[in-house]
Amino acid sequence: MSNSSDIDEREEGLTFRPKFDASGLVTCVATDAVTGDVLMVAHMNEEALRKTIDSGEAWYFSRSRNALWRKGETSGQTQRVREMRMDCDQDAVWLRVEQVGAACHTGRHSCFYRRLTAGEGGPQLAFVDAEQLFDPKAVYRT
Amino acid sequence: MSNSSDIDEREEGLTFRPKFDASGLVTCVATDAVTGDVLMVAHMNEEALRKTIDSGEAWYFSRSRNALWRKGETSGQTQRVREMRMDCDQDAVWLRVEQVGAACHTGRHSCFYRRLTAGEGGPQLAFVDAEQLFDPKAVYRT
Numbered sequence: 120m121s122n123s124s125d126i127d128e129r130e131e132g133l134t135f136r137p138k139f140d141a142s143g144l145v146t147c148v149a150t151d152a153v154t155g156d157v158l159m160v161a162h163m164n165e166e167a168l169r170k171t172i173d174s175g176e177a178w179y180f181s182r183s184r185n186a187l188w189r190k191g192e193t194s195g196q197t198q199r200v201r202e203m204r205m206d207c208d209q210d211a212v213w214l215r216v217e218q219v220g221a222a223c224h225t226g227r228h229s230c231f232y233r234r235l236t237a238g239e240g241g242p243q244l245a246f247v248d249a250e251q252l253f254d255p256k257a258v259y260r261t
Numbered sequence: 262m263s264n265s266s267d268i269d270e271r272e273e274g275l276t277f278r279p280k281f282d283a284s285g286l287v288t289c290v291a292t293d294a295v296t297g298d299v300l301m302v303a304h305m306n307e308e309a310l311r312k313t314i315d316s317g318e319a320w321y322f323s324r325s326r327n328a329l330w331r332k333g334e335t336s337g338q339t340q341r342v343r344e345m346r347m348d349c350d351q352d353a354v355w356l357r358v359e360q361v362g363a364a365c366h367t368g369r370h371s372c373f374y375r376r377l378t379a380g381e382g383g384p385q386l387a388f389v390d391a392e393q394l395f396d397p398k399a400v401y402r403t
Contacts, residue, residue, distance in 0.1 A: 132386070205386060231355045234344055242277045243277055244276065
C-alpha cells in the first residue's frame with residue numbers, strides 16, 4: 120500500500136513517476152492536436168514511454184503481440200507528439216499528436232468511428248466519421 | 262481465441278458487443294464536449310455501462326474501491342453524456358460529456374493538470390490548467 124505522503128507527492132508533486140500496473144503498463148489516450156478528437160486508446164511500458172519522450176514520436180506496447188511498437192512503423196501513419204500530460208495518479212498518459220493519415224488499423228482517422236444509438240432491442244452502433252483513408256488489407260498484408 | 266469473422270463483426274458491425282477484460286472492465290475516456298480536453302480515464306463494468314446508457318449520466322467502476330460509482334455522487338461534479346462511442350475492438354469507450362465543475366478528485370477540471378517538460382536530470386512535470394475548483398478535503402472528508 121502507498122502511504123498518504125506517497126500519494127500527495129504523486130498527485131501534487133512535479134516528479135515524473137509513472138505508476139505501472141501489474142503488467143508494467145500505463146494507459147495512453149492519443150487525441151488529434153487540431154480537432155481534439157480521441158484517436159485511440161493504447162498502452163505504454165517503460166521503454167515505450169522513454170522512446171516517445173526521447174523521439175517525439177509515439178511508441179506503444181502491444182498487449183496482443185507482446186511487443187514494443189512504433190506507431191506507423193508498418194502503415195506509415197505516424198504520430199508526432201505536441202504535448203504529453205500525466206493524470207493525477209500518474210497511471211494514464213494523454214498525448215496530443217499530429218496524426219499522419221489514420222490512427223486506426225482499420226484505415227480510419229480515429230478508432231472511435233461508431234457511436235451508440237438507441238435501437239429497438241437495446242443499444243446499437245452507427246458509423247460516424249468512418250471514411251477509410253487506406254485499405255488495411257493492402258497495408259498490413261497479413 | 263476469436264476467429265476472423267468474430268473480429269470482422271466486432272470491428273465492422275453495428276452490434277454493440279463490448280469486449281470486457283479479465284476483470285470484466287472496459288477502459289473509458291471522458292472528454293469535455295465543449296473544449297475537447299481529456300478529463301479523465303476510468304473503467305466501466307457491464308453494470309456501469311448499462312447505467313450510463315440508461316441514465317445519460319456517467320457511471321464508472323472503481324478498481325481501488327471495487328465498487329460501482331456514479332460520477333459526482335459525493336462531490337456533485339456529475340457528467341451528462343452528450344455522445345458515447347466505441348473503439349474498433351470495442352474494449353474502450355469515449356464519452357463526450359458536459360462536466361459540472363471538476364472531473365478530478367483533486368478539485369481540478371481535468372485529471373491531466375501536469376504536462377511533461379524536459380528537465381536537467383530527465384523529464385519533469387509542470388502544472389497547466391491546474392486551478393482547484395473545490396477543496397477535496399472539504400468535499401470528501403475522509
